[in-house]
Amino acid sequence: MGDGRGLAPDAVAALLGDGPHRAVADVVRARLRMVPEGARALAAAEANPGDVRARALLTAAVAQLLAADQAFAQYLATTGLGKPGDPPTVQLRSEPGTVQLRVGPASAPPPKGPTTVQLRTGPAAARARALAARRSSAGIVVALVLVLVAALVALGVHLGSRPLLKPGGPGLAHAAPPLGDPALVRGVLPDEGAMPRGWRVQRGPRSGTGTAGELPCLLPDACDQQLAYATVTFGAASVQSVEFSAVAFASPEAAAKAFDSTLERTGGEESTAVAVPQVGDRSATRTHGSSSAVALVRVGGVLLLVREEGPGAALTAPGLTVFARLVTDRARQAQDGRTPDASARGAAG
Numbered sequence: 001m002g003d004g005r006g007l008a009p010d011a012v013a014a015l016l017g018d019g020p021h022r023a024v025a026d027v028v029r030a031r032l033r034m035v036p037e038g039a040r041a042l043a044a045a046e047a048n049p050g051d052v053r054a055r056a057l058l059t060a061a062v063a064q065l066l067a068a069d070q071a072f073a074q075y076l077a078t079t080g081l082g083k084p085g086d087p088p089t090v091q092l093r094s095e096p097g098t099v100q101l102r103v104g105p106a107s108a109p110p111p112k113g114p115t116t117v118q119l120r121t122g123p124a125a126a127r128a129r130a131l132a133a134r135r136s137s138a139g140i141v142v143a144l145v146l147v148l149v150a151a152l153v154a155l156g157v158h159l160g161s162r163p164l165l166k167p168g169g170p171g172l173a174h175a176a177p178p179l180g181d182p183a184l185v186r187g188v189l190p191d192e193g194a195m196p197r198g199w200r201v202q203r204g205p206r207s208g209t210g211t212a213g214e215l216p217c218l219l220p221d222a223c224d225q226q227l228a229y230a231t232v233t234f235g236a237a238s239v240q241s242v243e244f245s246a247v248a249f250a251s252p253e254a255a256a257k258a259f260d261s262t263l264e265r266t267g268g269e270e271s272t273a274v275a276v277p278q279v280g281d282r283s284a285t286r287t288h289g290s291s292s293a294v295a296l297v298r299v300g301g302v303l304l305l306v307r308e309e310g311p312g313a314a315l316t317a318p319g320l321t322v323f324a325r326l327v328t329d330r331a332r333q334a335q336d337g338r339t340p341d342a343s344a345r346g347a348a349g
Helices: 008-016 022-032 036-047 052-068 070-077 123-161 182-188 252-265 317-335
Strands: 090-095 098-103 116-120 200-209 226-236 240-249 271-273 282-288 292-299 302-309
Touching: 008 022, 008 036, 008 052, 022 036, 022 052, 022 070, 036 052, 052 070, 070 317, 182 200, 182 226, 182 240, 182 302, 182 317, 240 252, 240 317, 252 282, 252 292, 252 302, 282 317, 292 317, 302 317
Parallel strands: none
Antiparallel strands: 090 098, 098 116, 200 226, 226 240, 240 302, 271 282, 282 292, 292 302
16 A cells, blocks of 8 residues: 555564564654553564464554554655565567567576577568667657757746746745735644544644744844744644644745754754655754654745654654645645645545
């Protein structure tokens, strides 16, 4: 399954084995230990990996975890557990007067057995194949030229209608009108319908203008550039919470400066950078101790903060990408003048 909920058997194999997915297994192990049932099933299976019943109970516990926390299930689907191995390939190799058909990976040496089939061809057939190959190459070149021309034409139209790089600016691509209305900023935040199943609102949503509310000024030298903010907190499994904050600025340049100052403030001796795929125009993820992780994203003139709190949050910090991508898509929709409707439930529903 593409949403990761069918990965329970593979996750159990990683938990009880010594394969290539030990890092992912550590993340699953930390989440299982957050609930008593999962911790008991894990301890029993690790104590006796050959016990069929213990393994089945652990598989059921992992499946229940993935069904209850679909954001975590989606994260697992992006790891090595969710990526299928390369299927057997059929390769054609040509030699003068010979065509070889072989099954197997391209890097494997030619086998000495029945997996190789050779078709002998005469000189006339070999010349015909060579001529066909030249004609095919010429067709490919023509097609590539046409694609390049079409891309250049499209790029020219785009550059003529909406500049990608603002003159004199730092090259900020998402130059949409600022979101000065707190109601528009609040629309960037997800509701329960946009969240994976199992997450419920704990606090909010709350919103306000400028820095008059609970959110401090993120640009100490230019607080007037901070227009509006909104925040909401969700909880799951009674011990895990995630807080979303969206802050709108007067320009992408102001948001970029706020990103730098906020990133500097979230650093420190106990702060650790986490390598995750980039989201939005710029993003960064940090952990603080073992139970807190923060993702920071800039999208045009909007700064987004996603903070997860709970046991094992540092180990599962890469899973924040699911939530960060969710609010990033909604921020783009809002700045494009559309009603945000992006959802993290679509891949899992």
